Amino acid sequence: MATLKGKVAVVTGSTSGIGLGIARSLAGAGADIMLNGFGDKAAIESLRKKLAAQFRVRIGYDGADLSKPAEVHSLIAHAVAELGGVDILVNNAGIQHVAPVDEFPDDRWDAVIAINLSADFHAIKAALPQMKKRGWGRIINIASAHGLVASINKVAYVTAKHGVVGMTKVVALETATTAITCNAICPGWVLTPLVQKQIDDLARREKLSETEAKRRLLAEKQPSGDFVTTEQIGALALYLCSDAAAQIRGAALSIDGGWTAQ
Numbered sequence: 001m002a003t004l005k006g007k008v009a010v011v012t013g014s015t016s017g018i019g020l021g022i023a024r025s026l027a028g029a030g031a032d033i034m035l036n037g038f039g040d041k042a043a044i045e046s047l048r049k050k051l052a053a054q055f056r057v058r059i060g061y062d063g064a065d066l067s068k069p070a071e072v073h074s075l076i077a078h079a080v081a082e083l084g085g086v087d088i089l090v091n092n093a094g095i096q097h098v099a100p101v102d103e104f105p106d107d108r109w110d111a112v113i114a115i116n117l118s119a120d121f122h123a124i125k126a127a128l129p130q131m132k133k134r135g136w137g138r139i140i141n142i143a144s145a146h147g148l149v150a151s152i153n154k155v156a157y158v159t160a161k162h163g164v165v166g167m168t169k170v171v172a173l174e175t176a177t178t179a180i181t182c183n184a185i186c187p188g189w190v191l192t193p194l195v196q197k198q199i200d201d202l203a204r205r206e207k208l209s210e211t212e213a214k215r216r217l218l219a220e221k222q223p224s225g226d227f228v229t230t231e232q233i234g235a236l237a238l239y240l241c242s243d244a245a246a247q248i249r250g251a252a253l254s255i256d257g258g259w260t261a262q
């Protein structure tokens with residue numbers, strides 16, 4: 001597997017869920033990490049220290065709100081100033097909102113598009129010159145099964161994630177003759193706070209136990225009947241950083257328990 005000693009990775013939305021799983025996996029291979037995301041200040045500082053001690057790498061933190069382009073640029077600048085550059089960019093931060101299209105609140109549309117789609121563009125634009133300067137790079141965009149197929153009541157999310165898959169292809173083509181690659185990972189259901197909220201809503205709406213709500217959620221989309229784990233996604237991201245993956249370019253890699261095979 002990849003040795004990432006001396007490499008710097010920015011992982012957006014890494015205070016929780018999939019982003020944290022990826023940060024752990026890259027730190028485990030020796031990369032220095034710039035964490036980003038929201039949460040309790042003290043808890044984030046304790047997480048930062050714990051990861052640094054466990055993996056013996058440098059771990060920074062930047063609380064940039066990725067819905068604001070200027071803060072996306074300052075996140076990348078912070079990584080360069082504190083950790084010396086950006087070799088790996090994982091665009092992971094994301095939010096969800098569920099409502100039918102004719103009732104979908106305008107401000108939720110704007111927020112989902114800003115965080116799940118536009119932030120990826122701004123971060124790539126800011127980080128790519130760093131990778132070109134160093135002659136190597138990995139851009140990994142966390143899309144979704146919803147980057148490949150649709151579901152009802154998720155118009156902003158599905159639009160953003162399909163956009164991320166398209167953006168991934170353009171960036172991969174523009175960097176095709178370099179040692180910089182750009183790919184998307186398309187997970188199915190992963191049990192993170194983002195999905196727990198949808199389970200809680202389903203349980204409340206249909207008067208189900210939590211276990212039954214989880215089973216129903218999986219049964220509807222994910223043939224394996226099991227959640228994808230953050231460790232499995234971390235391992236796939238790490239593989240994409242390896243030399244073995246140097247010719248994987250512009251791919252949208254499914255890790256979805258069979259969701260999009262149907």
Ligand code: NAD
Nearest residue numbers: 013015016017018037038065066093094144189190192194
């Ligand atoms: P999560 O809610 O556990 O984590 C989201 C992270 O993004 C957190 O660290 C949060 O603080 C951060 N974040 C949210 N808004 C932000 C903002 N404005 N600025 C900076 N950081 C912000 O969610 P997750 O399930 O780990 O999702 C991570 C990514 O994976 C998202 O892009 C999501 O769409 C995608 N995804 C998740 C699943 C799933 O089943 N959980 C499936 C497919 C794709």
